[in-house]
Amino acid sequence: MEEQVPPSQAPAPTQISPEQLEMMKARARELAIQQTVAQQAAAPQVQQPQVVYVRRNLTIAELLLVLVVSCGLVAGVQAGWNFATNVLPRLEIRVK
Numbered sequence: 001m002e003e004q005v006p007p008s009q010a011p012a013p014t015q016i017s018p019e020q021l022e023m024m025k026a027r028a029r030e031l032a033i034q035q036t037v038a039q040q041a042a043a044p045q046v047q048q049p050q051v052v053y054v055r056r057n058l059t060i061a062e063l064l065l066v067l068v069v070s071c072g073l074v075a076g077v078q079a080g081w082n083f084a085t086n087v088l089p090r091l092e093i094r095v096k
Helices: 018-042 060-090
Strands: none
Touching: none
8 A cells, every 4th residue: 555656756865975075064164154244244233331330438327327237136136045044934834
């Protein structure tokens, strides 16, 4: 039931010589280079914005804020430690 392909329509295997292969590779390489150059020329160059970091001194308000936050953290840690070591052991739970 398989259809047989007549010998006249069968593709003839073509032999490519090494010289022809090298010529084909060189031509493909040249075309690829030309396409890449054309694409780069057609695309507009986008300038990346330069990021400039400026170092400045802290303002008085920022210094005061750092001082208040650091004092609050120290006092909070001390109060938490005091509560955990002195108050919690004194609590008594009675069940009726």
